[in-house]
Amino acid sequence: MNNKGFDAQKIEKKWQDWWRENQTYRTENQVAGKENFYALSEFAYPSGNLHVGHWYAFAVPDIYARFKRMQGYNVLYPMGFDAFGLPAENAAIKRDLDPNKWTYENMDYMKKQLTSMGASFDWSRTLATCDPSYYRWTQWMFARFFENGLVYRDVTKVNWCEHDKTILANEQVVAGACERCGNQVIQKDMPQWMMKITDFADALVDDLEKLPWDDSIKQAQREWVGRKEGSLIPFTIRETETYDVNTGPGDDAFREGQPIVERDNVVVIIEHPDKDEFLCAKWKQVDWQGFVTGGIDEGKTPEETALEEVREETGYQNPEIVQAYDRSSHGLFWHVVKEQNRKANYRIVHVKLKDLEREESSAEEQAIAEFVWVPRAEVNDFLKREDMRYPWRVVSGEDTLDQVQVFTTRADTLFGATYLVLAPEHTLVTSLKNRIANSDELDAYLTEVSKKSDLDRQQSKEKNGVELKGVEAVNPATGQPIPIWIGDYVLPNVGTGAVMAVPAHDERDCEFALKYDLPFRFVVLPSAGPVGNSRQLITTGENAFILSAGATEEKGQSQINAEWNAMYDLLGECADGYLPKGKRFSCTFEGKLINSPDFNTQTSEDARRNITDVVSGALTTTYRIRDWGISRQRYWGCPIPVVYDPEGTPHLVPDEHLPWLLPEDVDHTPDGTAPLARSEELKKRTEEIFGKGWTPEVDTMDTFVDSSWYFYRYLDNQNEDVFASKEAIDAWMPVSMYFGGAEHTTMHLLYSRFWVKALYRLGLVSHDEPYQGRLNRGLILGPDGNKMSKSKGNVIDPDEVVSHVGADTVRMYLAFIGPFNEPGSYPWDPNGVVGIRRFLERFWRLSEHIVDTESDQVTSALHKTILKVTDDIDRLKLNTAISTLMIFVNDAEKAGGISKNSYEILARLIAPFAPHLVEEWWQTAGGYDTSVHLADWPVADTSLIMNESTTIGIQINGKVRAEIIVSDDEDEDTLRDRVMALPEVVKWTEGKEVKKFIYIPGKAISLVIV
């Protein structure tokens, strides 16, 4: 291929050498009359070999950097190496090498490969994060952060990768697995150094507003920070006095032959209408022993049964329900225990008499029991007797054990909170342990939970839990006691690790409540959406009644209407909001409050604030993001500049001892302990400087620390006094355009933003965002459309392609493969590469057709091309810029030639894409002795653009039927006459009436006929 057209190999070598010798791309911090432009590509890990992804990451942005340079900017486009990290260490372990040597050899080799791209890197500014002259400043910044409380040491649960034998940051754990090696990550308690990124959580979200980045990047960062507005609601916790049921001879169940086992019964507590007294049955030898009881018949509610029992057994005719307790109690009859050991289920119903109107009870009833009024205090004493246990709670109000804060985003549903769920890890679970009646059950559950990995726990959606018997919480809005559960669906580090469960308005609580038969209270009437009741209402639950409401309808709007109507009907039936069995569901929409005294008809939004206020809660914000743990138990990383005194207190290594060097006498084999702990030299060094008994920190830093500030060091990489001078920083920062991979959106990009904000807070820099522009590039796939991988055998070796078609072709092909400003994935097409090579050859051959005078059409087309190419490169739509250049070259060929001046302009337009080839023409045939890359970018002369006529389509009833050439100055009437005379138009309009004639100059003519 090289024997025809141009010799890429020769040309490229020649100009790469020339550029180096002439320092063409050396960049000064300031150039008079030029604005600075900092174009940055995420630096490379020195893996030892350049792949197509590197070309895409570095060579394509280089086109942009060259373009900006020609446009008159003073452009910095630097390159360096992110040189600490696991691969070096793994290679070292595997092949018994020195990671330092391995890394530096790779960097040398890769520098050569990078040069072969023809990129305009200023190599005088390069850096390597593993170089002591670099990491000295990483350590220096760590020290400043330490002094200002931005880094601290803490023992926390950490993500531990068994394979890599190191801690991982939350950001490095993907779906419970190690982001690097894919092995499962386990939780371990370990001391580690933490960066206080949470201090900047708000700024990391809010400051996104002022950045013109793609919304997907900003959104991903927002979600990562996970800021949520909500309320902290305090719930008091108290001891529940739960008693087994004792009944006397008045109980149905006591009578011979009654089916007691598995029978549902009520115990009725009867309150006096005026006095604080309760009606108790008087039995046999004792003054009184119990309350009215009765069996619940099939189809009756406990309430109905209770009212009936009161009327029948006591004769009082107007009882009124105060409260029905939902929890049933498994009672043992005190007297039956001895004889038959029978059991029954009890529901307790508390009624109050409206008046003392009384019918005489039957003789039979009177024979069994007569009734006496007993003062509350006396009843309470009775209930507390060891041998006399009743399921009725004694209300005393003085038994507050503790308080628990619950975080919720839906304080408006507080009246619907019918139970509380704590994470198994919640501290309250331990502190309440001795109060809990069912601690065996609890222990068994806790053991089971601890066996589950975090991954298992989050993957199994089957909810389960255990009630903490013996304690209960009080719903601060209703004042009602509610049970407390623990459940592993509540995660310890989300919110406060405690949830107020509102089954009627939360899907997860609904599932849990259905499983354990907990009450549903509906307190928010959903509002119709902006377009009416267009949304499906039910999220989950026993919604058969609702489904059947719309069963005859087709799925769609009428089904949805039926759902809403069924809900309204149901809510009309249950005035207190408690949903009956079989009709329990959850609806998470916001709306207006119901069943919430004092707050009814308020909107969810208002109620959240007002309810929070009334229950002495607090509006608050929570975040998903956690502090950044940076300790790594690995060798090849930046040493943490900390030593411990004999008491174990950490101290910074003073600045004069920086760089705090990475020891070399270390066996790198990972065994779960830090390799640095095995260094005699480090131990000795520490004792010599600080004294006997002092020990060094042996963990190294996460490599994301190294890369959090590297863009400063390019600006002033030789400076030995500061990480970069203020002048250099102010000249270049923030980075004008940062090119990188989408995979770094929630890691490097977030960390470095944090880092800069921290430096800003400490007054070390004068800007609080590192990157003005940001572009996530796409992915180059193999020719088969799959991700390139050795196992699939679809890996493209750029060196090999370059040896066939040259670097210019490869660069330009990558720019042509798809829009660089959209992070799509583009398959590598070997034939597509050939197409670009053909184009470059046509451009090359066009230089043999230089004529003295070219046609006006060519001149006009050239200037149009300038406009379009300039605009496209500016928007990083390099693919269409190239297609525009192709069109022009094709046209110029056909037009028979091009003037030298025009060819020079064309050459400059192509120069960023094919820097070697254009330089070759420019400095040989073109006759220049300075680089084309330092030439000015062409500016279009619009006066040379011929634009007097355009061909536009004629639509008849919306269909294009003809076309016509129109000059810009033609008036509408003459145009109309010409249009109507066209044979193609006549064909369609003959015998029809033309109702409308629309002319949009330069765009369309539209006729409406009938």
Added chain:
RNA sequence: GCCGGAGUGGCGGAAUUGGUAGACGCGUGCGACUCAAAAUCGCAUGUCUUCGGGCGUGUGGGUUCAAGUCCCACCUCCGGCACCA
């Protein structure tokens, strides 16, 4: 499930504000040059067609003289978050 983004020929993709859908490149077909092949050049290339035209930008509706583009509903794919309270 929620939040982003995207669905256009055989393929990558183009159409910047609603105005001739498919630019440009690849592939394919035919032709020229050649003893032949490669390379190069030229022509054609959405689809159906009774050669009048019909149909075409994920699906179904709608707005408009005009819709890939705007509105409503849905489907699929990609990315982020996810038992997040």
